[in-house]
Amino acid sequence: MNHDSTIDLARLSAMDVALASRLLKGVRDATLSGQRPRVRPRPVIGESWRRMLRDGVDPDRDVRRGLLSVDEVAERRQSSPLVPVLPVLREALVAVAEAAQHIMVIGDADGRILWREGHPAVLRKGDRLGFQVGALWAEHVVGTNGVGTPLVTREPVQVFSAEHFVESHHTWTCAGAPIKDPRDGRVLGVVDVSGPLETMHPATLSWVTSVARLAEARLRERHVAGLERLRSVAAPLLARMPGRALAVDPHGWPAAVTGMPLPERVALPKQVTEGRCWVPSLGACQVTSLAGGWLLVLVDDAPRPPTATRITLDLSRPRRPSLHVTGSAASWVHELSPRHAELLYLLALRPEGLSAAGLAGDLFGDPGRTVTVRAEMSRIRRYLGGLLAHRPYRFQEDVEVETVLPGDPLDLLPHSTAPMVVRARTHAP
Numbered sequence: 001m002n003h004d005s006t007i008d009l010a011r012l013s014a015m016d017v018a019l020a021s022r023l024l025k026g027v028r029d030a031t032l033s034g035q036r037p038r039v040r041p042r043p044v045i046g047e048s049w050r051r052m053l054r055d056g057v058d059p060d061r062d063v064r065r066g067l068l069s070v071d072e073v074a075e076r077r078q079s080s081p082l083v084p085v086l087p088v089l090r091e092a093l094v095a096v097a098e099a100a101q102h103i104m105v106i107g108d109a110d111g112r113i114l115w116r117e118g119h120p121a122v123l124r125k126g127d128r129l130g131f132q133v134g135a136l137w138a139e140h141v142v143g144t145n146g147v148g149t150p151l152v153t154r155e156p157v158q159v160f161s162a163e164h165f166v167e168s169h170h171t172w173t174c175a176g177a178p179i180k181d182p183r184d185g186r187v188l189g190v191v192d193v194s195g196p197l198e199t200m201h202p203a204t205l206s207w208v209t210s211v212a213r214l215a216e217a218r219l220r221e222r223h224v225a226g227l228e229r230l231r232s233v234a235a236p237l238l239a240r241m242p243g244r245a246l247a248v249d250p251h252g253w254p255a256a257v258t259g260m261p262l263p264e265r266v267a268l269p270k271q272v273t274e275g276r277c278w279v280p281s282l283g284a285c286q287v288t289s290l291a292g293g294w295l296l297v298l299v300d301d302a303p304r305p306p307t308a309t310r311i312t313l314d315l316s317r318p319r320r321p322s323l324h325v326t327g328s329a330a331s332w333v334h335e336l337s338p339r340h341a342e343l344l345y346l347l348a349l350r351p352e353g354l355s356a357a358g359l360a361g362d363l364f365g366d367p368g369r370t371v372t373v374r375a376e377m378s379r380i381r382r383y384l385g386g387l388l389a390h391r392p393y394r395f396q397e398d399v400e401v402e403t404v405l406p407g408d409p410l411d412l413l414p415h416s417t418a419p420m421v422v423r424a425r426t427h428a429p
Contacts, residue, residue: 021170021197024162032059044153045163048144051152051410052165055140062168065141068112068134077114081188082106082179084222085215086115089191092211094118102195102204105131105176109187109319111138111148122195129169131194142166146174146192152318154178154187154338154415156212158205161197173200177212182220183253185337187319191215223253230255230292237295244298247290255293266296267334267383280325280332281383311387311395313344314404318411325387340380342418343373348403349420353394362420 023039030037031049040046052059068076077083086106093104094117103118103126113135116123126132130142139148143165149157156177162170176192193208226249234247234256244259252266267280272287272294279285284299312324321341323334336344346362347354354362356370356377363373381388387396395401406412412425 021161024160025170028059028162028165041163044149044155044157045144045159047410047414048139048149048152049165051139051414052143054408054410057140057143057165059143059165060167062130062166063141064130065136067132067136070134073114073134076108076112080108080114081181081219082108082114082215085179085218088215088218089211090117092214093191093193093208096207097193097195100195100201101199102193105147105192105194107137107147107151107190107192109151109189110136111141111151111190112136113147114189119195125196126194129172131172143169145169146176146194147190150176150178150190150192151187152414154180156205156209158202160200171197173197173204175205175208177205177209179212179215179219182216183223183251184335185339186335188219226292227253227255230290233291234293234295241297243300245296247293247295249293260298264379264382267332268294269332278332280334281385309398310400310402312402312404313341313348315341315345315412316404316406318406318414321413323384325384334383338413338415339376341413342416342421343376343380345403345413346418346420347388347393347395348401351394351401353389353392355392359393363418365419 027037027039027041028049031041031046032053041049057063089104089106097104097118101119101122103116103122105113106115107113113131113133116126116133131137136142137145137147139145139152142148144159145164146157146159149159156175158175160173164170164172172194173196174192174194176190178187178190180186181188191208191212193204230247230249238245238247238256238258241258246257246260246263246266247255248266248268249255252268254262254266263281266282269277269279274287274289276284276286276299279296282296282298286297286299288295288297310326312326314322314324321336321338323336323344325332325334342363343359346359356373357367359373359377360369361367363369377390377393381390387399388394389396409425413421414425416422
């Protein structure tokens with residue numbers, strides 16, 4: 001391997017385990033001491049190590065923080081959005097993991113381990129590492145690992161031996177994939193397969209990733225079934241209504257509509273109650289509770305509040321970007337998907353506006369990907385309405401736009417591979 005090459009897991013897997021582990025240890029030691037390693041760590045590992053150094057994680061000391069009690073674990077399990085897909089994960093992973101001397105671990109969106117099953121001897125080894133139910137394996141606590149790092153990158157990650165930032169984890173190999181809400185891309189948790197380093201196989205990551213995608217497909221099926229049930233309740237009511245109305249689930253996904261086009265999603269206020277309220281993309285609505293959602297009847301005679309005077313794009317929380325819209329008569333907050341956060345950040349950087357090709361170039365490094373950009377911008381304009389202009393895409397001139405950035409540039413949309421975002425993360429003063 002040359003000095004300018006990057007470590008490749010497939011090549012590592014073909015090596016003797018001890019040799020591969022020594023090579024990675026040399027790369028890690030050189031990197032942490034500020035020297036130039038023989039080969040560069042993989043980009044996902046190198047960026048994670050930079051975050052660990054920034055956060056003050058001790059590479060030589062195993063830190064264990066706040067193991068949850070049995071009751072606290074039970075409470076988190078009960079409220080976990082991953083409960084419906086536990087049978088899928090167990091059926092696809094546990095038996096094979098046990099046979100391969102691995103364990104399956106399921107963590108929540110905070111990096112808390114909620115379920116753990118697999119080979120008994122490996123479970124005991126996990127106990128000695130603190131890799132147990134109720135433990136917090138967020139990246140900023142225990143360093144680079146297959147539970148916490150996928151939650152930061154929002155992508156599947158395999159971590160082998162000395163790619164773990166903390167030395168006591170070097171006898172371990174793991175492959176984890178985030179499980180995302182198929183409705184809005186929000187990360188719900190992570191599934192990980194781990195075991196002793198000699199059990200590492202390059203195909204493990206593909207296997208775990210496929211199972212995570214299968215779990216997401218099951219969640220999508222449940223979402224569709226829920227909308228069908230809501231539609232069966234709402235359709236008879238809507239059929240008797242002369243005006244504009246629609247039925248949405250608690251998250252704003254529409255199930256049925258009358259007198260208007262079917263919106264893709266409605267940005268509901270954080271606190272929805274029966275009675276009259278202002279819904280950003282619709283206006284004044286009369287709200288009635290339904291089994292499985294809400295009935296929204298548009299009130300045509302209600303005065304429309306003045307245009308918003310201020311938009312705050314809040315990117316300070318790496319995993320919870322949001323948009324705050326403030327006007328003299330109405331204010332609302334909308335949590336952003338990762339893609340929408342990227343696009344709005346790019347527009348905030350360019351107040352003069354960008355064409356679809358310009359946005360595609362900044363987002364993908366490919367000006368030709370305009371179809372995807374136009375589709376996403378159309379979705380954004382459904383909840384921002386007249387606050388965004390197009391040809392070129394830009395915020396309206398009479399709206400004050402503020403972007404709240406994280407305290408450290410490394411935390412700016414850490415999942416994003418958009419060239420403009422990567423440049424801002426790596427070249428900020």
